[in-house]
Amino acid sequence: MDDSTAAISPRSGPPGTTVQITAAGLVANTEVELGVGQVASEYDVVDTAVTAANGTLNTTVQIPDYAETDAQWVVVVEEPNGAKTISNEFDVTTSAALFDSTQIYLIAVGDEGQSGPEIGCGDSAIPVTINIEPTIAPLTAALENMFAINEQYYGQSGLYNALHQSNLSVQGIDIDNGHATIALNGDLQMGGTCDTPRVEAQLRQTALQYSTIDTVSVTINGQPLDDLLSAASS
Structure with a gap:
């Protein structure tokens, strides 16, 4: 068989x-x-x-x-x-419009929701617009560009990147009836308990910027992100 x-x-x-x-x-x-x-x-x-x-x-x-x-x-x-x-x-389908810019989400530490959606540890998730190569798959481009940032703090913005120690790549993205299933490969590394909500916010908010996406689930090497974050927090 x-x-x-x-x-x-x-x-x-x-x-x-x-x-x-x-x-x-x-x-x-x-x-x-x-x-x-x-x-x-x-x-x-x-x-x-x-x-x-x-x-x-x-x-x-x-x-x-x-x-x-x-x-x-x-x-x-x-x-x-x-x-x-x-x-x-x-x-x-018919030819789709190409996207040449998108947003990634980074963290304003201690901002307490003043500049963006408030997340755990009194931080805020902040959108940052970036230019990308023209593509019909802007979410993939957004995630790959975010994963390519190796610095702990993004440029002169002072925004924190909770993924700076990780080595991740996009395996596949499936969007069905407003739900995005994002499959990632690689190694997730976090710097402490407060990085748990920060990582979750960076991934989910980057996906939720698109009007075609209402809910998000993420896996890394086939394991649900929620399980990985729960294990890291325990």
């Missing part, structure tokens, strides 16, 4: 969208072919990749620029033995 699975994110977008594919249950340490094609049709091999020692695969594939609006595409992972694992469907 083949228990392999493959999932892509995002699940919709314009032609040319780059999707993240996450597969599991594959043969370990093996080169596989990656193909794209319309649902119930032939597919074209566009790349190869090597599976991890645990039989997983995390990589990206581009939906073709010539994909027609309203068509449904899938990504196919083919192993050397001919076994094929087919992803969930990608819905091709």
Whole structure:
């Protein structure tokens, strides 16, 4: 019985969208072919990749620029033995507007809600506008730019960055009916008890800036952020 699975994110977008594919249950340490094609049709091999020692695969594939609006595409992972694992469907939409700026959230220590939403330890979460490369995925860009800040305090602003010791990256983001599911990979490090609400605020508020998002759940290496923060506080 083949228990392999493959999932892509995002699940919709314009032609040319780059999707993240996450597969599991594959043969370990093996080169596989990656193909794209319309649902119930032939597919074209566009790349190869090597599976991890645990039989997983995390990589990206581009939906073709010539994909027609309203068509449904899938990504196919083919192993050397001919076994094929087919992803969930990608819905091709009309071309979306590109974002060239976004906001990240940092912390005003001891501000007590005067300059932004108040969080634990008497701090405030403060939005900071940054410029990004034009993209249809501004939340991914916002998070990646925030994770790239290695300084404890951001520039001359005096705003605190509770993520400065961490090494995180975005594995995938799925937005469904106003709920954003954000999957991160890497290492979360915090400097003390007060960093717990600060980390949570930076991640959640950065996502909640978008009108399409009402609620947020975050995982790091598959573990819920809430569980990780609770363990760190205990």
